[in-house]
Amino acid sequence: AQTVTQSQPEMSVQEAETVTLSCTYDTSESDYYLFWYKQPPSRQMILVIRQEAYKQQNATENRFSVNFQKAAKSFSLKISDSQLGDAAMYFCAYRTVYGGATNKLIFGTGTLLAVQP
C-alpha cells in the first residue's frame, strides 16, 4: 500500500524568506500524481502544485516549486519570498494513475507553516 510521510509537523519562516517542506512517499508503481495542498484557516483545501511522475521536469507555480526525486521517492515544496498569506497547513498527497478502488488521494499528516512578519 502507498504511504505518504511528512516529517515536519511545524515549520516557521520569516516573511520574504524561503522555506522548504519535506515529503516522502512509498509506492511500487511507476506512474502516479503527487500534489501539494494548502489549507488556510478558511478551511478550503487549495491545490498549490501538481507533479506527474513520468515528467522529469520539476513543476513550478509562481513562488512555489517542487524538487521531485523519483528514485529517492521525495517530493519537497519550496516557497520563495514567503508572504503572510502563505501561513497554512500544507498536505502532500499521492494518487495512482490507475483505476480501481485504490484510486484515491493519500494524504500525509501535514506541516503547519507559520510566517513571521
Place this chain on the structure above:
Amino acid sequence: DTEVTQTPKHLVMGMTNKKSLKCEQHMGHRAMYWYKQKAKKPPELMFVYSYEKLSINESVPSRFSPECPNSSLLNLHLHALQPEDSALYLCASSQDFNRARTYTFGSGTRLTVV
C-alpha cells in the same frame, strides 16, 4: 463557476437529530467525494460517487448516509450521531474518478455533535 459550495458552514446538532449536509458544483465534474477531517489531521475519505453511483464506501457507519440526486449535487444525511463525529466535513469533486488529475474542494461544514 469553478467552485464547490458547501452548506451550511457550521452545524450544531444533538445526538437524536437528523440533519443533512449539502454540496454543489457546476463544473461538469462526474466524481464527487465526502471527507471527514479532525483538527490538525489530514482528510479521511468517506464516500466516492462516480456518475451518480456510489463507488467507494470506506466502511463508514450507517448513521452517515450519502445521496447523489444528480451530477451537480451531493448530500450527506446524518442521524443519531455521536460526539466523536464532530469534525470538518469536506466535499470535493473531480472531472472523472479514474483519470482525475486535480480535485476541487469546498470550504467544508464544521459539525459539532452535542
